[in-house]
Amino acid sequence: MEQEPVNVSEFQKLAKQILPKMYYDFITGGADDEYTLRENIEAFRRITFRPRVLVDVSRINLSTTILGHKISVPIMLAPTARHKIAHPEGEVATARAAAACNTIMVLSFTSNCTLEEVASSCDAVRFFQLYVLKRRDVSAHLVQRAESNGYKAIVLTADRPRLGQREADIKNRLLLPKVKIYEGLISTKSHSGKGSDLESIASGIMDASFTWKVLTIIQCIV
Structure with a gap:
């Protein structure tokens, strides 16, 4: 681009120019015909x-609190996977950006940086995203690590008992850098020429039997 990007759409255009197609499709894509993805965008x-006129706006304060933590604007960084495909410092850079903006980052379960690396990178308030795995002991271990490293909340992801069929990733035969969060705790297998790396890993570790009953186990852990 001839000029620096000034909005989200322009950042997306720049990303498309810079990132390998495989990674750009992964970041921007959805499952199957991407109907839900389009509906989400349209809903947003x-x-x-609603404009309010003749109101004193000489001083504007957008700050709010989330679970008792004050942030500068009612915007948080949602958990997104594998930031090193877009930046060499990965989630560490993202955490620093969140700290600079005085908001909260939710560290993804599929982060390329460890809980400890992100925790030591800055003084920002951090939450941790949790998937419930077939290996419940691993989920418990991650919750305990998050707590010991100062993460203030667990953001439980419950809407993905199975990975959606991400057609672009399958066609691209997506290969992703290693997830550091659960490295050494569980073994994962990459695909052997078919499908995507993400698909084969998710099907091996995610718990498709996850129900409300499991929440009581998580509450006991926390």
Whole structure:
């Protein structure tokens, strides 16, 4: 781009120019025909602000609190996977950006950096995303590590008992850098020329039997 990007759409255009197609498709893509992805985008676009005129706006304060933690604006960084495909410092860089903006980062379960690396990178408030695995002891271990490293909340992801069929990733035969969060705790197998790396790993470790009953186990851990 001739000029520095100034909005999210321009950052996306820049990313498309720079990133390998495999990684760009992974970051921007959804499952199957991507119907839900398009509906989510359209739903967000339909949100409007009701203008209030003749109101004193010489001082504006957008700050709010999340679970008792004050942030500068009502915007948090959602858990997204494998930041090193876009930046060499990965989630460490993301955490520093969150700290600079005085907001909260939710560290992804599939981070390329460890819980400890992100925790030591800055003083930002951090939450940790948790998937419930077939190996419940690993899930418990990760919760305990998050707590001991100062993560203030667990963000439980419950809407993915199985990975959706991400067609672009399958066609690209997606290969991803190693996840550091659970490295050494569970073994994962990459694909052997078919499908995507993500698909084969997720099917091997995710617990498709996850129900409300499991929440009581997690509560006991926390």
